[in-house]
Amino acid sequence: MNLFADIRDLVLTELDALVAAGTLPEGLDYANVTVEPPRDAAHGDMATNAAMVLAKPAGMKPRDIADALSARLSADDRIALAEVAGPGFLNLRLEPAAWQGLVATVLTQDGYGRSAMGADEKVNVEFVSANPTGPMHVGHARHAAVGDALASLLDYAGYDVTREYYINDGGAQVDVLARSVYLRYLEAHGREVEFADGTYPGDYLVPVGEALKEKVGDQFIDKGEQYWLSEVREFATAQMLELIKTDLASLGVTMDRYFSEKSLYGTGKIEAAIDDLRSKDLIYKGTLEPPKGKVPEDWEPREQTLFRSTAHGDDVDRPIMKSDGAWTYFAPDIAYHHDKLERGYAQLIDVLGADHGGYVKRMKAAVSAMSDGKVPLDVKLIQLVKLYKNGEPFKMSKRAGTFVTLSDVVEMVGPDVTRFHMLTRKNDAPLDFDFDKVTEQSKDNPVFYVQYAHARVQSVLRKAAEEGIDTSPEVLAKADLSGLTHEAEIALARKIAEWPRLIEIAARTHEPHRVAFYLYELASELHALYNRGNEEHGLRFLQEGDPTATQAKIALPVATAIVISSGLGILGVTPVDEMR
Incomplete structure (x- = not known):
């Protein structure tokens, strides 16, 4: 049941009736007609813009359309009042029976709020995708919370969702990891080592070095890189991936697929993706203009293999092969998204760090080109998280060496608090994570406030059970709900009615933070009603x-x-x- 959708259907039905009666002309487009909560609850329960958006195409005054529509809507049993406001907005107030029926429906409907909007369309949500060189840091916790919640939201809205992690194991950073693990391996053999700039000194690699010792013994001691780099790289990457999976699991995140960047090399996948673009006349040899601003002293114009990304909305064309014949970092990214398209996804979503802002247009251009504009790519950029404790910036983790880890945060406040708080801001807004505030028991802490609302209801149910009252949803749905007429009760029911609508809006805009905001508002209405009960026995x-x-x-x-x-x-x- 979606009460807002039901009333919109009623509005459209009555508009058709006005067309049939000759009041409105035929051929009107209702696509922009909405029924939504009014900006001011005092104006009513719902508002429709029908008269405003149809006035110009109908060649009529908005007020005239609103008056005619108001008269017809008032005849419906669910509508208590249809009032024209201003130049032609139409405010609706529903009969109490509509809200009472909604409550009964929520109690008996399996999955109230779930939507078929997605129609099982395949969506790929790639998120976190950190380099496999160390444990997850607190920024990755926000990536994980946003990506996983977005995937769950889309599933709730009827999409067929895949959660995917792209393993960046094809670049030079994995060689650095291997060298760092090798130093810990030497330490495990009692050698003195020094971590040079560019290596990873975190203690998290100590057990990896020891595990390598256990596996290969002393066969790599005093040997050149050519004897151990490849094997240590593979071993270290596998170890780090297990660490990453453990960190994600501590936050309740499980990926459906892990995709290795390395699998793109030597398999023809990069070449296939570039050939696809070449077949569309989007690959050419050319020389790019110098970068804007201060030109580097060593810059010189040179011919490169370029992707004509400007044909699909980018600012400049992008190199995909260097003058020495090596692929640029952009080429495997193109191939990776080409692989996603070949797997049949109708939507692609990448959840990336804010430092990828310059990457968005080129990647969207590539997906647009490869899919002939049929598959949208939405890139959600995640802003930084600032940690505070006792009013001061929180210090770095010794274990990681340079940052606070995801596991540090989860260990201190738990996965539920971590996840919810990471969704209390839109993804592209910076977020402050204050360890004191996210655990305080007050209305100012949205995690506590929402959890407390649920716990408060469970407490009431326990007390009712002690009195022998059957509170199963099926029984409650059959109770006489006609007494639910107080303004505080209607306000809570009205907020419940917004849930299906909120789901579809949040899924359409790819904004899971809307769910967190809504839950806080819903909890607020529940607490307000409970507190009113302290004053009014009824x-x-x-x-x-x-x-x-x-x-x-x-x-x-x-x-x-x-x-x-x-x-x-x-x-x-x-x-x-x-609550404890």
Whole structure:
């Protein structure tokens, strides 16, 4: 059930009736007609812009259309009032029975809020994809929370979603990892070592060096790189990947697929992707203009193999092969996305760090070119996370050597707090993570506030059970809900009604943070109703000595808890039954 969609259908039906009656002309496009919550709740329960968007194509005044539409909508049993405001906005107030019916539906419908909007369309969400050179840091925690929640949101909206991690194991950084592990290997044999600039000195490589010793013994001691680099690189990458998987698991994230960059080399995949672009006359030999601003002293014009990315919206064409015949870093990225397209995805989403801002246009151009403009690529850039404790910036991790790890954060505050707080800002906004504030029990802490709302309902249910009251959703749905008419009860029901609409908007815009914001607002309405009950006996969830009335009053908070549980599930957060 989607009450907003149902009322929009009613609006469209009545618009058709006005066309049939000759009040409106035929051929009007209803695509931009909306029914949504009004900006001011005092104006009503819902508002439609129908008269405003149809006035110009209909050649009529918005007010005239609104008056005619108002008269027809008022005849529907669900509409208590259809009031024209301003130049032609139409505010709607629903009958209490509509909200009461909604509560019963939430209690009995399997998966209230789930949508078929996605129609099982295949979507690939690639996220985290950190270099396999060390443990996840706190920034990766935000990448993981956003990417995983986005994947869950799209699944909830009816898409067929794949969570994917791109292993950057084809570049020079993996050689640096191998050399760093080799130093720890020498340490494991009792040798004195020195970590030069450019190596990884973190303690996390100590057990990797020891594991390498256990595997190969002393066969690499005093040997040149040509004897051990390849094998140590493979061993170290595998070890780091296991560490990454463990870190992600601590946050409740499981990938469906890990894709190795190295698998693109020597397999013809890069060549196939470039040939695809070449067949569309998008690959050519040319010389690029010097970079804007200060030109490097060693810059010289030279002929390169270029991708004509400007044909698909980029600012400049991009090199895909150097003058010495080696691929640029962009070439395997093209091949990787070519592979995704060949796997049949209808949408691609990349969740990347903010430092990839200059990468967005070229990658979108490549996907557009390879898919003939049929497959959209959405790149979500994740801004930095700043850590604070006791009002001061939080210091780096000794284990990692240079940063605070994901596992450090999860160990301190838990996965639920970590995930929820990482979604309290839009992905492209910086985020402050204050260890004190994210664990305090107050309204200012959205994690606590939402969890407390769910726990509060569970506490009420436990007390009802002690009194022998059946509070199963099926029984509550059959209770006499006609008494749910108070403004505070209607306000909560109205917020519950927004859930299916919110899901579709958040899924369409790829913005899982909207779910976190919504849950905070829903929790606020639940707490407000509970507090009103302290002053007005008729609003209390537990009506002492009257099991029938209690069932009717409990129905609304239980419906609320169902939605909160669903929303937390999308965010990857476990709802709690009691606060400790």
